[in-house]
Amino acid sequence: MKSLLTLLALLALLAMAVVANPTIGEAAPGFTLKDLAGKQHKLADYRGKLTVVAFLSAKCPISNAYNERIRALAADYAQRDVTFLALNASADETVNEIKTHADKQGFAFPILKDKDNRVADAYGAVRTPEMFVVDGAGVLRYHGRIDNSHLMIHVKTHDLRNALDELLAGKAVSVAETKALGCIIKRAQQAHHFSAPTGRGMTAQGVSLWGYGEAIRQALKGRNNDAGITPLQGLRTMTRVSQGYASLHPGLYSVAPLGQRDSREISDDLIVSLDGAIYPEVAVVPQRKPAAKRPAGRPAAKAPTKPLPKIGLIKPANFPALRDSWKGQVVVLNLWATWCAPCVAEMPEFVKLHNEYKDKGVKIVAISADDVTDANTLVARFVRDKGLPFEIGVMDTDDPQLMIDQINKEWPGTLPSTFVYDRTGKLIYSRFKIIDRAELVNAVEGALK
Known part of the structure; x- marks a missing residue:
């Protein structure tokens, strides 16, 4: 009998064991981090109440688009005994920068610095903003987005608010996992x-x-x-x-x-x-270069302005047909946005790849996550001014998750992300962060064989 009780106790402990990258219904990883004032916070200290673990950024445009909504959510649910803990795991954001941003935004909840990404790694957090809801027993009950769009004008579903309301009412979360576009959490690295x-x-x-x-x-x-x-x-x-x-x-x-x-x-x-x-x-x-002097009396010459290219709009429901149209070619698909700095930084690599492989049966397609209203203005100007020679489109949807699921259900919505399809239309390579050129070239070369 004693052995049976011991076995049952061990099984109970195993059932509650904390795992990395927990799924819904598993124990959320515990952590101890300091806030911006140096005060220590343990997730275990908040047992008995709902806790929102929110991975945010002071620099990410998508995260910043949610500042007002996050502030309102934290204030609304504080009255219902829900704790908000904001975690900043971005290696390029200092404590002073985060504090300045938090003060400017009027954030009243604790902001914790995950300087070595250990908590982000334990939760499997890859983008900002990314939300996790932990119940009073320390179990993960919701993971995903705040709502369906970073643009308020397009918001239709309040996913985080719905999850909290259902949990507070003693119900299971009806939609426990969602996806959204966001900025990559920049990891610290030791060598280059x-x-x-x-x-x-x-x-x-x-x-x-x-x-x-x-x-x-x-x-x-x-x-x-x-x-x-x-x-x-x-x-x-x-x-x-x-x-x-x-x-x-x-x-x-x-x-x-x-x-x-x-x-x-x-x-x-x-x-x-x-x-x-x-x-x-x-x-x-x-490095600022001195402007060339113009001879007196000579009017400044105006460079001819190229016309703006027409940018195609791509609805999620039409993506499968678009993908089918690529058959017979090797296609490199890049997901990007003009506001995404790493996306912009890697864009020359796709220009280079296009020039190297355009006569070898390789097609480059870049689909932007910019707002559809910016397609033929902001995006078109970017394409023209940077001389991008390949096909450009813009997502035409109020709900990015619809496009994410059409492209690849494993894609967490991070920008930039890149995919390679072989001549049969089969996805053979994917990368959910800034490209690794050697990997990408190997994938393209492999698809051409």
């Missing part, structure tokens, strides 16, 4: 590997530094007598990209150690790294 120059730039873990070749060679030269021609292990770099578009303007950047420039001068710049992480030893920063 540089290889020899290729073309106009160099590669770092397979991601091209297109347009940064000379700048990076200068950075490497200070650390290696071979001027970076041989692989150099352990050098950590980042690119500080003004307005997220600097990677498309080769030759305008020089290398300067961080700390030698006035931080106020570049405080409005977006930080973009090669693989979604930040490497704070060397910065590639704007």
Whole structure:
């Protein structure tokens, strides 16, 4: 009898064991983190009440689009004994930046810094915003989005609010998992590997530094007598990209150690790294060139303006037919947005891939998550000004989850994301973050065989 009781006790413990990447109905991973004032918070301290674990960002445009709604949700449900814990796991956001943002937004709930991504990894959180609801027994009951659209004008379903209302009423959550578009949570990394120059730039873990070749060679030269021609292990770099578009303007950047420039001068710049992480030893920063003097009396010449391209709209229900139309070709599909800095930073790689493989039966298609009303204005100008030579479309839906499910049910909605289809239309490769060029080229080459 005693052995049976011991066995039952062990089985009960196993049933409640915390697992990484928990699914609905499993125990949520516990954690202990400090808030911005240094106070320690344990998830276990909130047992007995509903707790919303919200992965947010101070810089992500999608996360920031929800600031007002998150503030209202936290205030509304605080009166019903629901706790909101905001976690910031982005490696490129400092405590001071997060605090400044929180103060500006009037956030009254605790904001915890997950500086080494351990909690994000344990929960399987990959984007911002991303929400988890833990019940009073420590069990995960909801995972996903706040509502169906970051644009208030398109909001139709209040998924997080519905989940909380059902749980407070003692009911099971009717829609316990949802998906949404969001920014990648930038993970901290320990080392970086540089290889020899290729073309106009160099590669770092397979991601091209297109347009940064000379700048990076200068950075490497200070650390290696071979001027970076041989692989150099352990050098950590980042690119500080003004307005997220600097990677498309080769030759305008020089290398300067961080700390030698006035931080106020570049405080409005977006930080973009090669693989979604930040490497704070060397910065590639704007180098202002003096404007060429125009002879007196001569009017400034106006460059001819190219017409805006027509951007196609793609409804989720029409995506299968679009995919079928690709059969007979190898297709690289990129999901991006003009407001997504890593998307913009990697776009030159797709231009390069297009130029290398356009005569070999490879088609590049880029579908933007920008609002449909911006298709023939903001998106069209971006395509024209950056000279993107491949097919561009814009999602035509109020609910991105519909498009996510049509493209790939395993896609968590992170931007950028890239997929490769072979000539039969079969999906053979997917990556839910900034591209790894070597991986992508291998996938394309494999599909061509």
